Amino acid sequence: MIILSGKAGGIIILRRFIKVISPLLLLPSLAMAAYPDAVQVLVDEGLKVEASFDAPGGLKGFVGRRNGHSISLYLMPDGEHVVIGKMVDGFGQDLSAEHLRNWLPKPDLTGAWQELADSAWVSEGPSDAKRIVYVFSDPNCGYCVVFREKAQPFLERGIELRHIMVGIIQPSSLAKAASVLGAEDPVKKLEFHDSQFPRDWLESEENVPQDLRRLVQSNNQLMESLFVAATPSVFYKDRDGAIRKIVGLPDDSALSEAVFRDPE
Template identity: 40%
Template sequence: MNNLRSASLLFSAIAVMSVPIALADALPPAIQAVESRGAEVVGSFEAPGGLTGYAARYNGQGIGLYLTPDGEHVLIGTLLDASGEDLTQAPLEKLVYEPLGKEMWQRLEGSTLITDGSADARRIVYVFSDPNCPFCNVFWKQARPWVEAGDVQLRHVMVGMLRPDSAGKSAALLAAEDPEAALNAHEAAGKASKLEPIETISPKVLEELEANLMLMGEMGASATPAIYYLDDEGRLQQQQGAPRPDSLKAIMGPLSTDQ
């Protein structure tokens, strides 16, 4: 992590037990010092060797903090046992990544988007899309078998970032009488698309597009398509760019027409 040193310790056992952190001033000064660098402590857990473990978020990632028995020092990084097993990942998964994934999924649900496919689809896949993005077009084409079979609903979170007219084109799609049909016609046409950008975007739509772009950055994506889905264990997963065939199957799940 930037500005934070990582360390590895060798111990033999750890128990994952969430202890909510109610107030910042309840934290030991050494832990507060890490928070002053930008980390957010979200819970604590039992650790071996007299250490007290804390789980924190930093730049969208989870980090493990280990307070020494004297309460005056904190070690930051991954805790390993004598066999080399990672003892930090389980607490971070429970205290950081699971809640963060649910939070991000809820924010995706509340974004300004265009749905593509059946509302009864067994799987939902979110994708940050720019109308001028050729790789978004590749992914749209890749997804057709699953969407047309009713297995997957794509939810295009529209942004305008690639070209000066990208925002205007996203606004035009959102303002269409049938946004789903307009988006599909645009993607099906590819380079021959006749989609015209809106020259003057309403303040409301402009605010929505800016909020989508901000959400995209907060979710760790810097280019389109940025794809988000829940895996078979319900964990939020990300794919940056048009996926390769093996990754595509993981994103979309089984195709009912193949069964």
């Protein structure tokens, strides 16, 4: 047994200690990579993986969201390749839709109502309404025009509709949305764009004032954070006060029985 003391001994022990721990210094990057490389690449690009599971065919399944879209992906048995998209069985059944239903958690909308209230919106209906409905609306969205038309009779019953203006569909969308938010009479400006649809309004977004640009971009980001990727997307409260959402144009029964039901 050799015992070293003093400075020399300390240096030798330190060197041996460094040799032992130096391989461990490489581990954090490996340990922090929560997914195989083929999946991690997508995570680095913005995919939020929310669940993994054993999929048919010996594959490893993952479900998550990116830019408001729900996504299913499947890791091949070699662990090095990923297939993104729909999985079907021999009967033509959409297994991916089932995987999304079973494994993808519902978004937590607990704080969404205040976020919606704090966004940049245009109001139709009574300002003292007992019931409020929010809708993300793009001026280049034909279904948004239809939704607004269908909403008008309900507003006369004491319901306020707040249009959260976004610009996501066409290059002119941002400029159109900004023009509504910045107009002296926003509802009249919204009506103008509705009357012009589907003709393109050749207004460059380069001419949009920075304050209005930021408002529209903030609305775009809010829409993405609430995991909605299409317009119109409607948010309302059910009879128990829970926040509900419908992505896309609601059918007539949903409009009358849920979204625009009579104020209580």
